Amino acid sequence: MDDKAQLHTLEGVGAAVLITMTLVIITQSATVMTPQHEMMLDVQLEQMAYDALTLLDTAPSSVISTNLTECVAGWDMNESNIQNKGLRSLGKQLSLLLPGFLYNVDLAYVQNDTLITKNAIVNGDPTEDAVVASKTVMLTxxxxxxxxxxWTIASDEIKIVEVRLTLWQV
Structure with a gap:
């Protein structure tokens, strides 16, 4: 009688059980999630917002009149004052980069150890599917x-301002 054939059969059955158990454990423990259509739109919208802020911050002066840092530096510190030259330029550039979208711009900075957030450009109340992108600028x-x-900044001081762009689709 050949015992080797029976041993090989038992090894095969043991390996099959081991592989099956491994697959069951993996499929039960890991949730495979397919992004929903709304989530894809949010990701695309958020990427557009980040791209717009990055473009405004890095584009040369031959392409845009004032970059993001210059717009923020020229702000007169009044909330929702789109008449300000820097913010008017920023609003115009954002509307060209993001046609068909609504947006708000907030500026956040620290003053006297307190975080201050002010509305710089307000175009309405964001919807529930709005996204927020931010970019920090350095002012001297x-x-x-x-x-x-x-801005009141000492000659040896640097002020870090976070520009928050809230973007949503109508």
Whole structure:
């Protein structure tokens, strides 16, 4: 009688059980999630917002009149004051980069150890599917003076401002 054939059969059955158990454990523990259509739109919208802020911050002056840092440096510190030269330029550039979308722009910065968030451009109330993208800009006394802004920055100080763009589709 050949015992080797029976041993090979038992090894095969044991390997099959081991592989089957491994597959069951993997499929039960890992949830495979397919992104929904709404989630894909949100991801695309968020990427558009980040791209717009990055483009405004890095584009050369031959392409746009004022970059993001110059727009923020020229802000006169009043909430929702689109009449301000820097914000008017920022609003115009954003409307060209994001046609068919509504957006709000908030500026967040630290002053006297307190985080302050001010509305810079307001175009309405965002819907529930709105996305937020942010970009930080660095202001110095020279950049504020060149843009005729109202920031109070000492000559040896640097002010970090977070520009938050809330974007939604109508």
């Amino acid at each position: 006394n020279l950049s504020v003076a060149a843009a005729h802004g109202a």
